[in-house]
Amino acid sequence: MKRAGMLRQVSDFSDFSRGHWLQELLCQGDEFRHVQYSPDGQHLLVLQKSRPPTLPRLVAFQRHCISGADLERNWQPPQPALVGLLFLQSPLVLGSWVLAIVWEHGRTEVWHFVVAVGWQLLQTLELCQGVRARIVSVCSQGASLVWCEERPPLDAHSDMSKCAFRFCVCTRALEVGEQGVRLGTVGIVLHNSPEYQVLASPQHIFLVPATATFATTSKFLLIWHPEKAKLTITAPSAGFIHRKVLHASSKSDFRKLLLGSVGLLSGLAPLDIHTSSVSSSGGLLLVSTKGTVTMVEPDGTQRHIFDLEGCPLAQGSHVQLKTFGSVLACVLAGVLYLVDQNTGRLIEKKILSMKEVHFLESPGEEDSIQLLTQTGIYSFSFSKSEDSSRPEPCLVEMVFEEACRYYQRRSLSTSKLTVEKLKKDGVFQAPVALATILQHSLHQKQKPARGLQDTYAKLLSTMSLELQSFMSLEVLKTCVVCAPESEVESYCSELVEQEVSRVLHSEVDKDNLAYLNSIFTSFPKAAWKATKSCLQLQQNGDGLLVARATPEVWKKVLGGPQQEEMGQNGVVPLFELICASFLRFKPKWLPSFVELTQQYVSISWAYSSKDSPEGRVPLYKRALGVLAKNRHSVADDEMELELLLCSKRPKAVLQALHLLIRMKRWQRVVEVAEKFSKFSPLLNKEIFTTLLAEFAQHRELDPYLNSLWPLCPAELTASDILTVVLQHLPHSQEDPVPFSSEGNQLTVGLLKPLLQRVVQRPCVQDEMYLDALQSSTFPPPTPPREH
Numbered sequence: 001m002k003r004a005g006m007l008r009q010v011s012d013f014s015d016f017s018r019g020h021w022l023q024e025l026l027c028q029g030d031e032f033r034h035v036q037y038s039p040d041g042q043h044l045l046v047l048q049k050s051r052p053p054t055l056p057r058l059v060a061f062q063r064h065c066i067s068g069a070d071l072e073r074n075w076q077p078p079q080p081a082l083v084g085l086l087f088l089q090s091p092l093v094l095g096s097w098v099l100a101i102v103w104e105h106g107r108t109e110v111w112h113f114v115v116a117v118g119w120q121l122l123q124t125l126e127l128c129q130g131v132r133a134r135i136v137s138v139c140s141q142g143a144s145l146v147w148c149e150e151r152p153p154l155d156a157h158s159d160m161s162k163c164a165f166r167f168c169v170c171t172r173a174l175e176v177g178e179q180g181v182r183l184g185t186v187g188i189v190l191h192n193s194p195e196y197q198v199l200a201s202p203q204h205i206f207l208v209p210a211t212a213t214f215a216t217t218s219k220f221l222l223i224w225h226p227e228k229a230k231l232t233i234t235a236p237s238a239g240f241i242h243r244k245v246l247h248a249s250s251k252s253d254f255r256k257l258l259l260g261s262v263g264l265l266s267g268l269a270p271l272d273i274h275t276s277s278v279s280s281s282g283g284l285l286l287v288s289t290k291g292t293v294t295m296v297e298p299d300g301t302q303r304h305i306f307d308l309e310g311c312p313l314a315q316g317s318h319v320q321l322k323t324f325g326s327v328l329a330c331v332l333a334g335v336l337y338l339v340d341q342n343t344g345r346l347i348e349k350k351i352l353s354m355k356e357v358h359f360l361e362s363p364g365e366e367d368s369i370q371l372l373t374q375t376g377i378y379s380f381s382f383s384k385s386e387d388s389s390r391p392e393p394c395l396v397e398m399v400f401e402e403a404c405r406y407y408q409r410r411s412l413s414t415s416k417l418t419v420e421k422l423k424k425d426g427v428f429q430a431p432v433a434l435a436t437i438l439q440h441s442l443h444q445k446q447k448p449a450r451g452l453q454d455t456y457a458k459l460l461s462t463m464s465l466e467l468q469s470f471m472s473l474e475v476l477k478t479c480v481v482c483a484p485e486s487e488v489e490s491y492c493s494e495l496v497e498q499e500v501s502r503v504l505h506s507e508v509d510k511d512n513l514a515y516l517n518s519i520f521t522s523f524p525k526a527a528w529k530a531t532k533s534c535l536q537l538q539q540n541g542d543g544l545l546v547a548r549a550t551p552e553v554w555k556k557v558l559g560g561p562q563q564e565e566m567g568q569n570g571v572v573p574l575f576e577l578i579c580a581s582f583l584r585f586k587p588k589w590l591p592s593f594v595e596l597t598q599q600y601v602s603i604s605w606a607y608s609s610k611d612s613p614e615g616r617v618p619l620y621k622r623a624l625g626v627l628a629k630n631r632h633s634v635a636d637d638e639m640e641l642e643l644l645l646c647s648k649r650p651k652a653v654l655q656a657l658h659l660l661i662r663m664k665r666w667q668r669v670v671e672v673a674e675k676f677s678k679f680s681p682l683l684n685k686e687i688f689t690t691l692l693a694e695f696a697q698h699r700e701l702d703p704y705l706n707s708l709w710p711l712c713p714a715e716l717t718a719s720d721i722l723t724v725v726l727q728h729l730p731h732s733q734e735d736p737v738p739f740s741s742e743g744n745q746l747t748v749g750l751l752k753p754l755l756q757r758v759v760q761r762p763c764v765q766d767e768m769y770l771d772a773l774q775s776s777t778f779p780p781p782t783p784p785r786e787h
Contacts, residue, residue: 011377016044017062025059026356026374035358035372036085039097043113045085058082058101060119071111071119073101080104084138086145090176098122098176100145102138110181123181127172139200141226146171146205148196165192165254169207189224193254196222201282203227204298208276219268223298233261236302238268242481274313279323287321289313293330295341306339306346308332322359324369331357473498496526501534508556514571520581528585531578545592554600575619579626591642594623598647620647645672650683657687661694670704677711685713689724696728696746709754718758725751
């Protein structure tokens, strides 16, 4: 770890030419200033955007009292404003540079400083090809300029809101030779685009949406890779990354670039960017309005670094960012934050007494931070801690212990959360960030201590499986985006399976449930395959459906937010989602699945527990609700029948029996009666009474009487049977006659076998006293008397 030293003054401006004037400029009012150091650290440029009546101006100050002509430029509105001060490499002398001053209308002045002569104007050039073009942002990379220019419509009266895509991102080489300065041909990186701020790293160009950009186009960043001729579209917070190769033969049209990603990008939230800056490592530093500092890497991935205090940030608040080696320096509201950008740890926090502070480059001094203030230039120097020879004992433990403290604060449980429990229960949600920290630390140390190396290696090995899962998922997402149309379906199926599995092994809250709903709606076939895989559904040798899912997965399927908790937003619980998937792809498995879920509920929750899924709405009723919404054919009646019977609940069985009677499926009626009459005496009585009533009304059950009469409950008497029969006899419109020609009337002959069976059956009371009546001695002997 690095340790910040004391604030040390390295210059009081006495070593600058016109140092007193420099100090006066820095002390004037509340004017906005831009300060920039030359690559060799010998020249300080101050761009002052003053308020009237003072004119805006640019002044260069030489350090170490280098003599020569001064550089001072000022301009007066409506003259075009200055939009960029760029130092470009000069091939004339190794390490030499030139200064390009770029104006809003495209005019560019190229200056060169010669010792003992001073500043010299080498040449004035025109960057833009169109007369009406206006540069809004410019940066430099090596010996090339990259800028975003506005190209107004030819019709001066056009509605500017309808011409949002009137900008163009261009590049042009600026070559400095013995014959003077020469501009290369204009290369168009992107045209018909919204307004972008261009920021250059050594290898890449970041295109950040301007604050005035429409919400639809401010949801993502663009990263241009000049050497590979590629553009990366990235929405870092959403984890979306898409790359496209730019063809040299045609210009890249912004709208065509987004054609394949419009659907994904439309659902994203706009980027929250307050301040942006490029780090020394080549990444893009972003500060949100909430004060969150993140780093967007050139490959489009995002990494959280630090959270600033005193947030949210106001629109006009000024935040300065600068990286010095691995240290991120940030100034906000008079407070200097020094953060290790690899681990996110706050190294030091200092309250500054200076009113205005600017960061300066520190050529050749990576571990030194230089600050320009109104009283001089100050420096922070870093030194190794005294015990640097010892291994860092805390990096591994620190990450997990910090996570423990964080999750303990959020937990409602009073039990102490330990590192072991954190790892075992999968609570820790940042394996990628942790691995990045560890790998970077190992990379930084060329010869780490053996103990430290072993500790890191052990921790990385414990996380290897989870890391592989994360990495394979990211690779698979990239394959889905880049795959040809013929292979997209197979990739999508694999991606959906991983996503469904991931959600089922995490907490299924309202957000995750809504996400699962969108997956099942967008990819129904892939979601069905994922469901079979996660529940491990298959048929055994007897043709019965079996599921080998873990208890945790079953709880996610049957638990989670229910319909009454979700409201009327179209999101349905996970159990209903799976039932709908069964109906669509494997309907004959649905009753068996409902039966499996009931078996799991019976062994996992106490009977009639309010927390039990069966304690709210029975599972068979939830499945019937799904069937009602997806009813399409007569076959659905059979499905309703199977769902009622598989529940084995008395009310459901009776409902199924009445459904079969309406369908006049008498053979099945008798089979159901024989099967479920054995479940309970009460259900037996209800079933027999129902069928006896049907027997009294028509002759359809006559072929099955030999199977029906044995179901008669023991407590029914002959009078009870006759009462039921008389209550349900059909009412005739004509006067009764002794002999009917219709042949469908109930006769005593049909009832005789049942009545004989009941009469011949022993009385219940007789059975109670049977043992006493059959005693060997009656009456019992008199007990002996006591004397």
